[in-house]
Structure formats: structure tokens, C-alpha cells
Amino acid sequence: MSTQDNHSKVPLASIFGKRLDLAFDGGILTSDSGVLLLREVEAKTGILSRIIEAVKDRRHPSYVAHSVSELVKQRVFQIACGYEDANDCDALKSDPGFKAACGRLPLQGKDLSSQPTMSRFENQMSRSDLYRVARAFLDCFIASYKKPPSSIILDIDDTQDTVYGTQQLSLFNGYLGAYAYQPLHIYEGQSGKLITTILRPGVRPDGKQIVTILKRLVAYIRQAWPHVALFLRGDAHFSSPEVQDFCATKDLYFILGQTANTRLLTLAKPLIDQAKSLYADTGQPVRLFTSFYYQAQTWACARRIICKAEITTRGQNTRFVVTNLESSRASFIYQNIYCARGQMENFIKNHKTFLHSDRTSCHAFGANQFRLFLHSAAYVLLHTLAHIGLQGTMWINAQFDTLQNRFLKVAGRVCELKTKITFHLPMSFPLPHLYDKILSNLAKAVP
Numbered sequence: 001m002s003t004q005d006n007h008s009k010v011p012l013a014s015i016f017g018k019r020l021d022l023a024f025d026g027g028i029l030t031s032d033s034g035v036l037l038l039r040e041v042e043a044k045t046g047i048l049s050r051i052i053e054a055v056k057d058r059r060h061p062s063y064v065a066h067s068v069s070e071l072v073k074q075r076v077f078q079i080a081c082g083y084e085d086a087n088d089c090d091a092l093k094s095d096p097g098f099k100a101a102c103g104r105l106p107l108q109g110k111d112l113s114s115q116p117t118m119s120r121f122e123n124q125m126s127r128s129d130l131y132r133v134a135r136a137f138l139d140c141f142i143a144s145y146k147k148p149p150s151s152i153i154l155d156i157d158d159t160q161d162t163v164y165g166t167q168q169l170s171l172f173n174g175y176l177g178a179y180a181y182q183p184l185h186i187y188e189g190q191s192g193k194l195i196t197t198i199l200r201p202g203v204r205p206d207g208k209q210i211v212t213i214l215k216r217l218v219a220y221i222r223q224a225w226p227h228v229a230l231f232l233r234g235d236a237h238f239s240s241p242e243v244q245d246f247c248a249t250k251d252l253y254f255i256l257g258q259t260a261n262t263r264l265l266t267l268a269k270p271l272i273d274q275a276k277s278l279y280a281d282t283g284q285p286v287r288l289f290t291s292f293y294y295q296a297q298t299w300a301c302a303r304r305i306i307c308k309a310e311i312t313t314r315g316q317n318t319r320f321v322v323t324n325l326e327s328s329r330a331s332f333i334y335q336n337i338y339c340a341r342g343q344m345e346n347f348i349k350n351h352k353t354f355l356h357s358d359r360t361s362c363h364a365f366g367a368n369q370f371r372l373f374l375h376s377a378a379y380v381l382l383h384t385l386a387h388i389g390l391q392g393t394m395w396i397n398a399q400f401d402t403l404q405n406r407f408l409k410v411a412g413r414v415c416e417l418k419t420k421i422t423f424h425l426p427m428s429f430p431l432p433h434l435y436d437k438i439l440s441n442l443a444k445a446v447p
Contacts, residue, residue, distance in 0.1 A: 002170055009021040009022065009023045010022040010023075014087040019398045025288050025308035026413070027413055028096060028107060028413070028414050029096075029303045029370055029412060029413050029414065030095050030096050030097030030098075030106075030410055030411070030412050030414065031097075031409060031410075031411050032081045032095065032097045032134065032408055032409060032410070033408075033410040033411065033412030033423050033425055034081070034100065034195060034337065034407045034408030034409065034410050035077050035080075035081055035097045035098055035101045035408060036100060036101055036423065037385065037389070037407065037408070037435065037439075038077055038080055038081075038101065038381050038382075038385065038408070038437075039100075039101045040439060040442055041381050041384050041385050041388075041389060041442065042073070042381060044384065044388070044442045044445055045144070045380060045381065045384050046140060046142060046143065047073075047136070047137070047140045047377050047380045047381065048069075048072055048377060050073055050136035050137075050139055050140055050294075051133050051373070051377060052068055052069045052072050053135050053136070054129065054132035054133045054135070054136045055068050055072070055125070055132075055133065055298075056126070056128050056129055058124055059124075061206045065110075065111045065117075066112065068121075069102075069103070069283050070102050070103065070104070070112065070113065071113055071117070071118060071121045072374070072377075073101065073102045073103070074089065074102050074112045074113055074118070075089075075118060075122075075374050076374055076377045076378050076381070077098055077101050077378075078092060078098065079104070079355055079356075079374060079375055079377075079378040080355070080378040080381050080382055080404075080408070081404060081409070082354075082401075082404050082408075082409075083355035083406050084355065084359050084375075085359060086118045086119050086122065087115050088115075089112065089113055089115045089117075089118045089307070090114050090115050092112070093111040093113060093114055094112075095112075096414040096415075096423075097133070097412065097423070098112060099111070099112055100414075100423075105121065105416060105421070106414045106416055106421060106423075107414060107416040108416060110193055112282050119362075120147065122362060122367045122370055122371060122374075123362060123364055123366075123367040125366050125367060125369070125370040126366070127366065129292065129370075130366060130369050130370060130373070133370070133373050134196055134198075134373070135220070136221050136228055137194065137197075137373070137376065137380075138195065138196065138217070138221070138378075140254070140380065141188070141193055141194070141195050142221070142224045142225070144193060144384075148224075148225040148227070148228055149225070149228060150228070150229060151228060151229035151230070151231065152186070152188050152190070152221075152228060152229075152230060152231070153188060153189030153190055153231045153232075153233055154186055154189070154195070154214075154217070154230060154231065154232045154233065155186065155187045155188070155189035155233050155234070155341055155343075155347075156184065156185070156210075156232065156233070156234040156238060157184075157234060157235060157341075157343045157344055157348065158183060158184045158185065158200070158204060158205070159172070159182070159183060159185065159348050159352055160180055160182060160202075161180055161181040161182065161183055161199075161202075161352075161357075161358040162176060162177055162178045162179070162180045162358070163178075163179050163180060163181060163360060163361070164179075164361075165361060165363065166363060167179075167181070167360065167361070167362070167363060167365070167368060167381075168363060168364055168365040168368075169181070169201045169236050169365045170201065170202055171202035171203055172202070173202045173203070176202075177426055179202065180202035181199055181200060181201065181202050181360055181368070182200050182201065182202050182203060182204060182205075183197055183198060183199045183200055183357075183372060184197070184198040184200055184205065184213065185197050185342060185344075185347070185348055186198075186217070186299075187347045189231075189233055189341060189344065190341065191342070192343070192346075192347050192383060192387070193353075193380075193383065194376055194379050194380055194383065195217070195372070196217065196376075197218050197351070197357075197372050197375075197376045198213060198369075199206040199360065199365070199368055199369040199372050206240065206242075207241060207242030208242050209241030210240065210242070210243050211242045211243060211246045214232070214243070214246060214252075215246070216249055216386050218230060218252060229253065230251075230252045230253065230256040230360055231252075231253045231254070231255065231322060231337075232247055232252055232255070232256070233254070233255050233256070233337070233338065233340075233341045234256050234257070234341070235256070235257045235341075236256065236257030236258055236259045237257075238256055238257075239256035239258050239259070239322055240255060241296075241298045241299050241300065242302065243256070244256075244299065244300075244322070244324075245300055246364055247324065248300075248324065253323075253324060253325060254322075254323060254324055255321060255323045255325065255333060255337050255338050256321065256322050256323070257319075257320070257321055257322075257338070258305060258320040258321055258322040259320075260318065260319075260320055263294070264305065264307075264320055265293060265318070267283070267292055267294060267305075267307075268290070268307045268309060268318060268320075268380075271288055271307060271309040272286060272309045272316070272318060274309070275287075275288045275309040275310065275311045275316075276311055276316075277295065278311075279311040285310070285311065285312040285313070286309075286310065286311045286312075287308065287309070287310045288308070288310075289306065289307065289308055289309075289329075289330040289331040289334060290306075290307050290330055291304055291305060291306050291307065292304075292305055292307070293305065294322075303318055303322050303323070303324065304324065304325070305321070305322055305375050306318055306320065306321040306322075306323060306330045306333050306334050306338075307319070307330070308320075308321075308334050319334075321333065321334055321338050325337075338439075346399075349399070349405060349421045350379065350382070350383075350399060350400040351375065351376070351379050353401075354399060354400035354401045355375050355378050355379055355382075355400060355405070355417060356375070357371075357372055357375035357379075359371065359375075360372065379400075382400045382403055382404075385403060385407070385438065386398060386400075386403060388441055388442060388445045389437075389439075389441050389442055390434070390437070390438060390441070391441050392437070392441070393434065393437065395407075395434070406431060407431065407438075410425055410426070410429060411425070411426055412424060426439070
């Protein structure tokens with residue numbers, strides 16, 4: 001590794017008559033010392049180890065300079081630190097922080113992979129590789145619990161992923177006015193743990209496609225936890241006869257949004273009229289709930305509908321939810337269970353906005369699915385860093401960009417001796433005590 005680029009000094013405005021310069025001669029440093037924390041997080045979750053075991057290396061050993069283990073770790077650690085593109089490998093392959101996190105000596109070790117090697121690696125994935133990686137995420141999710149939970153909520157939603165090339169299976173989306181993918185995200189709604197992400201063409205899935213995914217997912221979870229109560233929660237476009245029938249036959253509770261129609265509005269009219277009357281009398285916002293049974297022509301049987309009739313200064317707001325929960329009050333189901341799915345928007349925001357999981361710019365669909373998995377692995381690392389490493393602190397619910405800026409983007413001067421390696425962090429770093437807290441919490445957590 002070269003010692004340091006010999007850039008000229010950059011003059012800045014003087015301070016109290018003293019000249020102020022920026023000089024790139026501070027020694028061998030990294031600006032991402034916090035990546036070493038992610039190395040410890042990965043050792044606790046094992047998500048990258050599971051992905052590495054799932055991927056078959058088809059390269060000829062005579063031409064291999066970077067193992068699958070190093071490639072996966074390099075790419076995911078870079079994504080977690082905010083470097084979302086494979087092109088970033090060229091600039092970071094000599095970075096001592098990433099080299100150490102990937103198991104190479106930070107100074108004497110050989111450089112990590114460059115972009116062409118990383119891109120070839122991403123494009124070698126087979127369908128069987130991708131299937132095993134998907135199972136690795138499920139295994140990691142199951143292993144994250146000390147004991148089987150009494151219940152889990154399967155929060156399901158899709159998001160737009162606009163593409164700008166000729167990616168396989170990208171379709172024109174009339175709503176977006178662009179070609180796109182529409183990946184499906186599934187999280188555990190109470191904890192925010194990622195269960196899986198599935199890349200899909202740029203149209204919303206129909207009921208049969210959703211059931212195909214849920215069938216494998218539910219069977220795999222029930223194999224590990226036979227007695228767990230499963231709840232499916234999603235928006236109205238996931239409420240289809242196929243999904244409802246599947247849930248009914250597999251002992252799966254569901255709370256799904258339901259699109260309004262003339263018949264539903266007619267059944268809800270007494271409640272709406274009552275809300276209007278109360279609003280006219282008091283001038284205060286009114287929110288009322290009721291439930292009734294309704295059967296569409298395509299439904300196998302009548303289902304319980306939860307209706308919310310709300311009148312505010314903005315006007316009338318009527319919403320419907322369909323569920324197979326029979327005992328709970330209508331207001332509780334809507335306000336405490338269904339509305340809580342709004343938290344999933346934050347999960348997707350962390351995944352898509354701060355980890356840039358929409359960088360699906362490979363031509364091959366399989367390569368783009370693998371990229372989505374790599375970004376999902378970065379999500380698992382940062383979610384674990386926050387919810388386990390930073391448990392008991394004000395940072396436990398911090399957005400991922402806050403974690404990146406406050407805990408990962410830390411300058412460090414690297415000293416590599418015969419018997420030890422030290423990353424010297426700034427004495428002015430404001431959160432050194434939290435590094436101890438993170439490591440202590442990780443040591444106590446599930447292996």
C-alpha cells in the first residue's frame with residue numbers, strides 16, 4: 001500500500017492572522033473506523049457467514065485472489081457505511097479500516113477487490129444460490145430469538161425501484177411514469193427485524209403470487225416454531241381472496257386494508273351519519289368505529305370488516321380493514337394493530353433511502369436480486385447495531401444515516417506492529433463511552 005498521496009496544500013482563510021492550510025500528509029488513516037464495530041456485529045448475527053455458506057464459488061481456484069468471504073464482507077460493509085455502488089470498491093480497496101474488517105492486515109495485507117471483480121461476482125449468482133441466500137436470511141431471523149416468540153407480525157409491503165437501463169424484467173409503471181422494479185419487503189412488525197426482500201417486476205403482485213411467497217415463508221417459520229401465532233398485516237392491495245383463503249387454511253391471522261366500494265359505504269352509512277351529526281353538534285373532530293360482516297362475490301365466505309368513520313376540518317375520512325380476528329374491539333384492531341403498520345415505512349426508508357437498496361443497475365435479474373440481498377444484509381447489521389448494541393441509550397431508534405454519521409464515520413490512524421494492530425481514534429470523538437456500551441451489549445446478546 002502506498003504511504004500517502006502527495007497532494008499539495010489547500011489554502012483556507014486565515015485565523016487571527018495565521019495561515020490555515022489543509023495538507024494530505026497526516027499518515028495512513030481511515031475515515032470509517034466504525035466499520036470495525038460492524039465486524040463485531042456480524043460475528044454476533046452471523047448473517048454474512050450464512051450468506052457466504054449459501055454461495056457456491058464457481059471460479060477456477062488458480063485465478064482467485066479474493067475469496068467469497070472477502071467479497072461479501074467488503075461489499076456489505078461498504079454499503080453499511082454509505083458506499084452503495086460497486087464502483088466504490090476502486091477507491092476503498094486500500095482503505096485500512098475495510099481491510100481489517102474483512103480479515104486482512106490493514107497495512108501489510110493485500111488490497112481488497114476492485115469494481116470489475118465485484119461486478120463479476122455479483123453476476124455469477126444462480127437461482128439455487130439466491131434460494132439458499134433467502135433461506136440464510138430466514139435462518140438468521142429465527143436465530144435472533146433466544147426462545148420461540150409467542151407471536152410475530154409479518155409486515156408486508158412493496159416499494160418502487162426506478163431503473164434507467166435495460167434491466168431484465170423491469171416493466172413500465174404508469175403510476176411512476178418510468179421503468180421500474182417493485183421489490184417486496186417483509187419485516188417482523190414488532191421489532192423491525194428483516195425477514196426477507198424479494199425483487200419483483202415493476203407491477204404489484206396478484207393474490208396467487210403473494211400466496212406463493214407466503215406458503216414457503218410460513219412453512220419455514222412454522223418448522224422452527226410450531227406453536228407461534230402468526231399475523232399478516234398489509235395494505236389494501238394485499239387483500240385478495242387467495243390471500244384470505246390461504247390465511248384461513250393455515251391458521252394465520254390477518255389484518256389487511258380493504259378498498260372502499262359502494263356496498264361497503266352503504267353498510268357504513270349509519271356510522272358516517274352519526275359522525276357527521278356529532279361533528280355538527282360539537283365542532284370537534286370525531287372518530288367512530290364499528291364492525292360488520294361482508295362478502296364480496298369472489299370471497300369464499302363473509303369476513304369481518306372494521307370501519308372507521310372520521311370527520312375533521314379536512315372533511316370526511318372513511319377507511320375499511322378486513323380481518324379474521326373475532327374477539328378484539330373494532331377500535332383496538334384499527335388503531336393499535338393496523339395503524340402500527342405505519343412503522344414499516346421507516347423500515348423501508350432505512351433500507352432504501354439510507355442504504356440505497358434501489359441500486360439495481362445490473363442487467364441480469366439474478367444479479368440485481370443478489371444486490372438487494374447484499375443491501376438487506378447491511379440492514380441486518382445496522383438494525384442489530386441499534387437495537388442490541390445501543391440498547392438502553394437514546395440512539396436505539398436512530399435512523400441509519402444517524403448511525404453512519406455518528407458511529408461509523410470516525411477517523412482513525414492505523415498502527416500495525418508485529419504483535420498488535422491499533423486504530424488511534426480522535427481524542428475529541430464525543431461518543432467513546434458508547435463504543436464500550438455497544439461491545440458490552442453485543443457480548444450479552446444472542447450468539
